[in-house]
Every structure is written in structure tokens, then in C-alpha cells.
Amino acid sequence: MGEDDGLICAYALDGLGGGAALGWEALDRSIEDETGPLTWIHVNRTNARAQNWLKTGSGLDAMAIRALLAEDTRPRCTAFSDGVLLNLRGVNLNPSQDPANMVAIRLWITPHCIISARLHKIAAIANIRDKIEQGAGPKTVGQFVALLAAGLTERMEPALDSLEDELGDLEERLVDEPGVGLRKELGAVRRRAISLRRYISSQREALSELATARPPWLESEDREHLLEQVDRVTRYVEDLDVIRERAFVLQDELYSQLSDRMNRIVYLLTIITGVFLPISFLTGLFGVNIGGMPGVESPVAFLYFCLGMVVLIFVELLIFRFLKWI
Secondary structure, three states: OOOOOOEEEEEEEOOOOOEEEOOHHHHHHHHHOOOOOOEEEEEEOOOHHHHHHHHHOOOOOHHHHHHHHOOOOOOEEEEOOOOEEEEEEEOOOOOOOOOOOOEEEEEEEEOOEEEEEEOOOOHHHHHHHHHHHHOOOOOOHHHHHHHHHHHHHHOHHHHHHHHHHHHHHHHHHHHHOOOHHHHHHHHHHHHHHHHHHHHHHHHHHHHHHHHHHOOOOOOHHHHHHHHHHHHHHHHHHHHHHHHHHHHHHHHHHHHHHHHHHHHHHHHHHHHHHHHHHHHHHHHHHHOOOOOOOOOOOOOOHHHHHHHHHHHHHHHHHHHHHHOOOO
């Protein structure tokens, strides 16, 4: 049992918070015995042996198998006559991974069996395994689902807090050092917020649909816990909306500052061009190499010409000042 053979873990829960670990050999008997203890089977959906077992040994219909093995899914809850298909997402807490790249967990749930499939490690699942090993795990199907939903939801908050902190830092830096680099960082924050909201909003709908469906294994207390998670996820969605709006406002302010800076530069260049345009005309005119140019024979003509240029610049600046261009 492990990542290599596709069966990450499997337990026959004792109804008291603990459970006995199972291997591949015991799974078929455990699933077929509907009067036995609740069984949780957790597999790696990309492993060939796990895929073969789902297709030939799990007893699931083709639609449920396709949903468990699908490459890309959004959170959803679909009730069938013989079970419930539940897809959820959690922030990616694996090393060197972006939390916004949310990891997926797919579950097939019946009153006597839970089959879950994933690709990347999920902290909430590891926490449930630890609780089962300690004898403090879920006792029923409803408690398992409520505990998983709570574990996925509570780990979203640090990711949102990190986004808010980054955005607050960008707002402070906007006052001191607006620039292209800041625009790139702001764009990254916006993309992460959009990615998180895409899945978190769908997760809210999936949990709400599950609580509304009232499957037979979901007791009233577990349903209340689910509704609490729906409220928390709703608050996270609202927080993400606020972050996106702040990012839009910050981007508009950044573009405004960059536009003002560019306008000042263009204005300065225009003033310089206006000052030196008459001078360029005169220097070009007096630089023609033809006969009859005044002052060619005079030793002080060049000095007078330079002084004339200085006076011309001074007069131009006075005119610009009078017109309130500078």
C-alpha cells in the first residue's frame, strides 16, 4: 500500500474513530459486504493498477469511473441512485507549488463505502488519516465528508491572507516606486485571485448542493457542519471579490501615474524642441556655404551671433512663461 502501487490508503472504519488498514486483497470483500464496517479507499488516479481496479473491481458504473479519473474537473456534487459523486478542491500546500494551483479530490460516496482519488498530496486527507490512526477520526460517512470539507476550507484562509498582504504591500509601493515591475506583480496577484475564485465559488455551490440534497448518510449535525463551511467559503469568495476590485483600482491608479509621467516627459521634450527650433533654423541658415553671408569677414561676428542666440532663448522662455506653458 502506497504511492507506487496506487493504493495510498484504505481503512475499515470501526465507528469509534479508528480503523483497520486494508490492502488490495481485502478491498473486494470489503466493498461487497454492505453490512460490514464503513470502508474508505483512497487511490492515486494516475496509477495503472488503481485505474484497473476502479474499472474492473470497484463495481462503479462507467460515468462514476470517468468522473474519478478525469484530468481536469471543477468542484461539483452529483447525486445518483446508488451514490453521490463529489469533486472538491484545496489549496496546493506541496513544496515549491503555488497555492493558487488548487489540487483536486474526487469522491464516490455511498452509505457503506467512500472511494477517493487524487493526483497531488492533499493536507486535509493526510489529517484525516492521522486522526484515524490516533482513534479520533470520523465515525460515519457524514462526519468524513464534513471533516474533509472543513479541512479543505480552513487551509484556504492563509492563501487569501497572503494575497491581501501582497496587495497591501503593492499599494504602499505604488506611492514610492510606480513602474513596469509593479505592474507585472499586480498582474500576478490578479491572476492568482481569479484562479482561486474560479474553484472556490464552485466549491461553495458543490457543498451547498450536497447539504440541500440530504443523502441518507448525511445526518442533521453533519449537514449543519457543511452549511458552516458553505458560509466560510462564501466569505472567502467575497474576500476574493474585494481583492480583485482593489487590484483593479490599484491598476487604474498605476496606469494613471505612468500616463502622467509619460505626459510630463513628452511635455518637457516639447518645450525643449520649441526652444531650440528657432535656434536650429538660424544655425542652419547661417551655416550655408555660399557667398554674401553677413559677418564672414568680421572677427566678432560669431560672438554676436552666440549672444543673439542667448537673447533669443531668454525671449522664448519669457513668452512661454507669459502663455503659462511653463
